[in-house]
Amino acid sequence: MPHPATDTLLVTVSGDDRPGVTSSLFDAIADVGAEVLDLEQVVVRGHLTLALLLAAGPGNSRLRDVVISVGTELGLHVSVESGRGDNPVRRGGRAVVVVLGAPLLASAVAAVSARIAAHGANIDRIRRLSRYPVTTVELDVSGADIAALRIELSLEAAVRGVDIAVSPAGLARRGQRLVVMDVDSTLIQDEVIDLLAKHAGKETEVAEVTAAAMRGDLDFTASLRARVSLLAGLPESVLDEVRADIRLTAGARTLVRTLKRLGFTVALVSGGFIEVVGPLAAELGIDHAHANRLDIRDGCLTGGLVGQIVDRQGKAQALRRFAAAEHLPMSRTVAIGDGANDLDMLAAAGLGIAFNAKPIVREQADTAVNVPYLDAVLYLLGITREEIEEADEADGTPTPAPDLPAR
Numbered sequence: 001m002p003h004p005a006t007d008t009l010l011v012t013v014s015g016d017d018r019p020g021v022t023s024s025l026f027d028a029i030a031d032v033g034a035e036v037l038d039l040e041q042v043v044v045r046g047h048l049t050l051a052l053l054l055a056a057g058p059g060n061s062r063l064r065d066v067v068i069s070v071g072t073e074l075g076l077h078v079s080v081e082s083g084r085g086d087n088p089v090r091r092g093g094r095a096v097v098v099v100l101g102a103p104l105l106a107s108a109v110a111a112v113s114a115r116i117a118a119h120g121a122n123i124d125r126i127r128r129l130s131r132y133p134v135t136t137v138e139l140d141v142s143g144a145d146i147a148a149l150r151i152e153l154s155l156e157a158a159v160r161g162v163d164i165a166v167s168p169a170g171l172a173r174r175g176q177r178l179v180v181m182d183v184d185s186t187l188i189q190d191e192v193i194d195l196l197a198k199h200a201g202k203e204t205e206v207a208e209v210t211a212a213a214m215r216g217d218l219d220f221t222a223s224l225r226a227r228v229s230l231l232a233g234l235p236e237s238v239l240d241e242v243r244a245d246i247r248l249t250a251g252a253r254t255l256v257r258t259l260k261r262l263g264f265t266v267a268l269v270s271g272g273f274i275e276v277v278g279p280l281a282a283e284l285g286i287d288h289a290h291a292n293r294l295d296i297r298d299g300c301l302t303g304g305l306v307g308q309i310v311d312r313q314g315k316a317q318a319l320r321r322f323a324a325a326e327h328l329p330m331s332r333t334v335a336i337g338d339g340a341n342d343l344d345m346l347a348a349a350g351l352g353i354a355f356n357a358k359p360i361v362r363e364q365a366d367t368a369v370n371v372p373y374l375d376a377v378l379y380l381l382g383i384t385r386e387e388i389e390e391a392d393e394a395d396g397t398p399t400p401a402p403d404l405p406a407r
Contacts, residue, residue: 006055006084006086007055007056007060007082007083007084008037008053008054008055008060008082008083008084008086009053009054009055009056009060009063009064009067009080009081009082009083010051010052010053010054010080010081010082010083011050011051011052011053011054011067011078011079011080012049012050012051012052012078012079012080012081013025013048013049013050013051013052013067013071013076013077013078014047014048014049014050014076014077015047015048015074015075015076015077016046016047016048016075017043017046017047017048021048021074021076022041022050024070024074025050025067025070025071025074028066028067028069028070029052029054029063029066029067031066032056032062032063032066033056034054034055034056034063035054035055035056036052036053036054037053037054037055037086038051038052038053038086039051039052039053040125042127048076053086060082064080067080068080092142092143093121093141093142093143093144093145093146094140094141094142094144094168094169094170095121095141095142095144095146095149095166095167095168095169096138096139096140096141096165096166096167096168096169096173096382097112097116097138097139097141097149097153097164097165097166098129098136098137098138098139098164098165098167098379098380098382099112099136099137099138099139099162099163099164100134100135100136100162100163100164100165100369100371100376100379100380101134101135101136101160101161101162101163102133102134102135102371103135104134104135104136104137104162105160107160108160108161108162109137111156111159111160112139112153112156112160112162112164115149115152115153115156116139116141116144116149116153119144119145119148119149119152120143121141121142121143121144121149122141122142122143123139123140123141124140124141124142125139125140126138126139126140128384129379129382129383129384129385130376130379130384130385131385132385133371133373133376134371134373134376134379136376136379136385138379138382140169141169144166146166146167146168149166150166150366150367153166154367157368163367163368163369163370163371163376164367165351165353165366165367165380166366166367167351167380173381173382175332176263176264176265176326176328176332177259177264177265177328177332177333177334177381178264178265178266178267178319178322178323178326178328178332178333178334179259179264179265179266179267179333179334179335179336179377180266180267180268180269180318180319180322180333180334180335180336180345180349181266181267181268181269181335181336181337182268182269182270182315182336182337182338182339182342182345182355183268183269183270183272183277183280183291184270184271184272185338185339185356186249186336186337186338186355186374187248187249187252187268187280187374188246188247188248188249188252188280189247189248189249190245190246190247191272192242192246192272192273192276193206193224193227193228193272194206194207195242195245195246196231196234196238196242197227197230197231199234199238199241199242200230200231200233200234200238202230202231205230206227206230209223209226209227209230210223210227220271220309220311220312220341221309221311224271224292224305224309225304225305225309228294228301228303228304228305229303229304230303231294231301231303232300232301232302232303233300233301233303234300234301235299235300235301236296236299236300236301237299238301239275239276242276243276243279243280246276246280249372249373249374250372250373250374250375251373251374251375251376252284252374252375253284254374254375254378254388254392255374255375255377255378256284256285256286257285257392257397258375258378258383258388258391259378260285261391262383265287265288265322265326265328266284266285266286266287266288267286267287267288267289267290267318267319267322268280268281268286268288268289268290268291269289269290269291269310269314269315269318269319269345270289270290270291270292270310271291271292271309271310271311271315271341272291272292273291273292273293273294274289274290274291274292274293275293275294275296276291277289277291278291288322288325290310290314290318291310292305292307292309292310293305293306293307294306311341312340312341312342312343312344312345313344315337315341315342315344315345316344316345316347316348318345319333319335319345319348319349320348329350330348330349330350331350332350333348333349333350333351334349334350334351334352334353334377334381335348335349335351335352335353336353336355336374336377337352337353337354337355337357337361338354338355338356338357338358338361339357339358339361340358340360340361342357342361343360343361343364346361346364346365346366347364351366351367351380352365352366352367353365353366353367353368353369353377353380354367354368354369355368355369355374355377356369356370356371356372367380375388
């Protein structure tokens with residue numbers, strides 16, 4: 001580390017990017033014997049911006065002349081600023097703020113930046129994670145109280161119509177994770193109980209019970225038992241037809257495939273039925289699945305359930321059980337859901353994500369995704385669209401069009 005009194009030069013280079021620009025610049029600098037203290041480069045629509053913090057000791061005057069000369073030869077704009085010492089040490093409270101919008105308006109970015117500044121934090125770096133089907137940018141922030149900043153930015157997200165996630169930076173953002181998802185209206189577009197009711201000719205009756213539960217007249221367990229009772233007599237073969245009718249949420253396959261490539265553990269926890277959830281998990285290569293079990297006798301549904309009901313508390317318990325089985329702390333878990341019975345699971349996870357959720361769930365979750373693409377969750381974890389597509393191309397997996405459901 002250079003002495004605080006060391007003379008340094010901050011060099012900023014900008015202009016049209018092309019192969020060989022960076023190497024030519026560093027070849028010239030190398031001849032002076034300069035030490036590189038910091039370096040950052042970005043290219044936006046073919047325009048290069050390169051910032052270097054250099055130390056050359058007694059050769060600083062010559063270094064300045066060399067940098068300006070080679071920049072001029074390359075047709076670049078070069079500015080050089082003298083100073084002393086290295087960059088100041090970054091403050092603690094490091095956080096990553098991910099902002100996702102479709103579209104992402106400049107007014108939203110301005111509002112988020114202003115909130116961060118008012119919080120007393122600083123934006124150190126910004127990069128784009130995706131351009132389609134949504135635009136996502138990641139802000140590297142220091143000096144933040146993560147819990148407080150998360151609350152402040154959630155208010156801004158609601159006003160600006162964007163999704164914002166605030167997570168700890170550093171090692172907390174890397175390494176293995178457990179990702180647990182709800183199934184109905186999260187991993188899939190459908191509600192399995194409604195598909196079964198359609199086959200039983202009981203759609204209206206099931207809808208009435210569901211409405212009663214939403215009014216608060218029935219709790220989840222009572223409403224589930226009441227709805228399942230209406231399915232009595234359905235042949236077991238109907239389950240095959242329902243499985244065939246299921247529509248995955250757009251981006252579901254991409255999400256699971258990418259998480260598995262990263263070595264993450266993926267699990268499903270559902271208030272639906274293991275007879276449907278289990279085969280779906282097997283098809284997608286998902287590690288764990290936990291759901292209710294239908295009572296089936298003599299090839300027909302009896303209208304009952306077997307074992308303990310997977311309710312709101314049961315989902316959170318399953319999350320903890322899966323984390324323990326994978327030897328992961330709860331801080332390394334991510335939960336994704338849309339309904340009130342997901343709230344305990346979302347609260348228990350290190351990161352709880354409300355996916356196209358009910359208002360009460362959006363309000364209580366750590367962050368929300370309100371676009372219809374499940375793989376947008378990957379951006380909240382710092383994974384770029386380019387990385388996803390490059391991995392797909394490398395193993396010959398076609399990346400589905402982002403505006404279509406991924407079957």
